[in-house]
Amino acid sequence: MRLSRYFLPVLKETPAEAQIVSHRLMLRAGMIKQASAGIYSWLPLGYRVLKRIEQVVHEEQQRAGHIPVLMPTLQSADLWQESGRYDAYGDELLRIRDRHDRDMLYGPTNEEMITDIFRSYVSSYKALPLTLYHIQWKFRDEVRPRFGVMRGREFLMKDGYNFDLTKEDALHAYNRHLVTYLRTYERLGLQAIPMRADSGPIGGDDTHEFLVLAETGESEVFYDAEITDLKFGDRAIDYDSVDQCRAVLEEFTSRYARTDETHDPALFDKVPAERQRVARGIEVGQIFYFGTKYSEAMGATVQGPDGKPVPVHMGSHGIGVSRLVGAIIEASHDDKGIIWPEGVTPFACGIVNLRQGDDAADAACEQLYGALAAIGLEALYDDRDERAGAKFATMDLIGLPWRITVGPRGLKNGVVELTSRRTGESEELAPEAAIRKLADIYAPHLGAARA
Template sequence: MRLSRCFLPVMKESPSDAQIVSHKLMLRAGLVRQTAAGIYAWLPIGWRVLQKIGQIVREEQDRAGAIEMLMPTLQSADLWRQSGRYDAYGPEMLRIKDRHDRDMLYGPTNEEMITDLFRGDVKSYRDLPRTLYHIQWKFRDEVRPRFGVMRGREFLMKDAYSFDIDEAGARNSYYTQLLAYLRTFQRLGIRAVPMKAASGPIGGDLSHEFIVLAPTGESEVFYDAAFEEFDWAQEALSYDDADGLKALFEKVSTTYSATDETHDEARWAEVSPDRRREGRGIEVGHIFYFGDKYSASMGLKVSGPDGSMVTPQMGSYGIGVSRLVGAIIEASHDENGIVWPETVAPWKVGLVTMRGDDEASVQAAEDIYKKLTAAGIEVLYDDRDERGGVKLGSMDLIGLPWQLVIGPRGLAQGVVELKCRRTGEKVELSIDSALERLTA
């Protein structure tokens, strides 16, 4: 992508109403623009990041055996009345009447709808277990939307729902999602610690939220240092290994971690003082096992192996895809701007010509741009008629993993400069060596 042709409106200064780092940098780097309180338009660079996060989430859900679908954003209030949540959910739910005076709502979550869809077509235990998911926009009418996409009203979320014939199966589905989440967050380049959590309006008595550590987090967190040494990917563990999944869950559950909501001072005192870690964190995912809370209230039954009718056990599993953009920035930035993990960066390489009026520099940049693009490398080429310092400042702000800088002096010596955004390390290489490193 040529920056001169991209809609990427960077800002020199942070807006006065932006309070936290991620909100400031998302506005300055041109990821989003607010269109109403707590509602944002995602500009091209922000949309690219959202798509990359969503794709990683999707791949790990598929790998865990979940099946993708898509449900609508608007739901009938009658479904929520069947579960008993329509009046209980609170003012965060945006309630709407259509032209026929029917009560509708903009979905904050989809337990009722997925249960209704499932009961319409699933009649036998032979159709279980199943886990269905989608990535869809949600709306919760926050009383005080703030912190940009971290506490907005409209947000993009992956929500999955499991159906099992009994509690043992439902718990295995829960453990499966626990592992899928650990693998997802590792691929996103962040460490999200699973912590025992309150279930809130979703319901149930088994719940974990995944917390990214960041000074600006809304929750105070407490955890054992063992989580810093944990093998998050657990690559040797198969999703078909029920005993291994249970052992993983038990390890997570017995190693102390909690938010301020569920913090237990007595258990905390049992953790060795040198292993206690405290800080603040941002919730980026939440998983729940709630048994038959929705299946029973909505009359979902299937025939069991002996012919008797059985109420399936359920769980739900959410990841805040749009919130993750802000959380990643909170956890990965410096005084100059964003520092994207390579897996979610909008482009891998920022290509800069220090002198746009130098024909040799421009020609070299054009040639490099074509070769990198042909090799499948995503490149943002700053071909604007701007000073070199302005271009480098923009690249630091946007935070691409690599910067390839071309200037007349270097070219005269047969070298270009390759900078790693995360470490700040700069090396001078021949053009061929730079290309080889970036395409390796």
């Protein structure tokens, strides 16, 4: 993308209404604009990050055999009356009446609707196991929406639902989801720690939240320092293997890690004192096993192997897609701006032309731009007639992890400058070498489509 033809409305002033750094930086970098309280428009740069996260979530869900669907944003109140949640959910549920005075609602979650889909079509245990998921906009009418996309009212969420014949099978689905979540967060450049959690209005006994450590996190968290050494990495896993998935769960949940909601001081004291950590965290996902809560209430039964009807065992599993954009920034920024991990960056690198209009500099930039595109890397080329300082400040603010700086002086020596946003370190190298280096850096992230 050529910046001269892009729409990147960066702000010089820090917006007064933004209380936390991700909100400030998203406004300043021209990623979002508030439409009304807790409701945002995603401007071009923000939209790219959002789509990128969505893509990673899709890939990791489908890798595990989970099947994408898309349920609507508006739901009939009838289903929620069946489950008993229509009255129980409280004022966060946005209730709507249509022109025929039918009671509707803007879905904050989809347990009822997916259970209705299931019971409409599936009648035999032979169709199990089954996990359906979607990524769709949801609404929660927060009393005091704040922190930008971190606690908005209209938000994008991935929610998935497993249907299994037995509790044992459903716990395998639970473990399998835990593995997919670990992979997803790592690809997004985040360390998200599974912590024992409360189930809240979804219901159920088994549940883990995934928390990203950040000073501005809304939850106080207590954990064994050893847990931050764990990495899922690119280990191969057979998602059908009960043992492999359970082993990952055990590895990542055996050490103490809880939020203030479930914190148990006596248990925490058993962690060696030098490994006890108290910090703050941002919740970016949660998995639940809730058994037959919805299937019994709504009659979602299948014929078991013995011919008798059995209510299916279910769980639901959510990732806050729009919230993740803020969470990643909270975890990865400095005083100049955002620092995107390679897995979610809106552009692979920036190209800064120090002397727009200089034939050699313009030609070198165009060539770099084209060569990067040819290997699947889209650059943001700052081709504006601006001072170098302003161009650098914009690149630092919007946080592309790599910057190539091109100027007449370097070109005389056959070099450009490649700079890491994270470390600030630069090296001079031939344009071809810079492209090769970026190709290596992004190799693990390619293959994934960038819409």
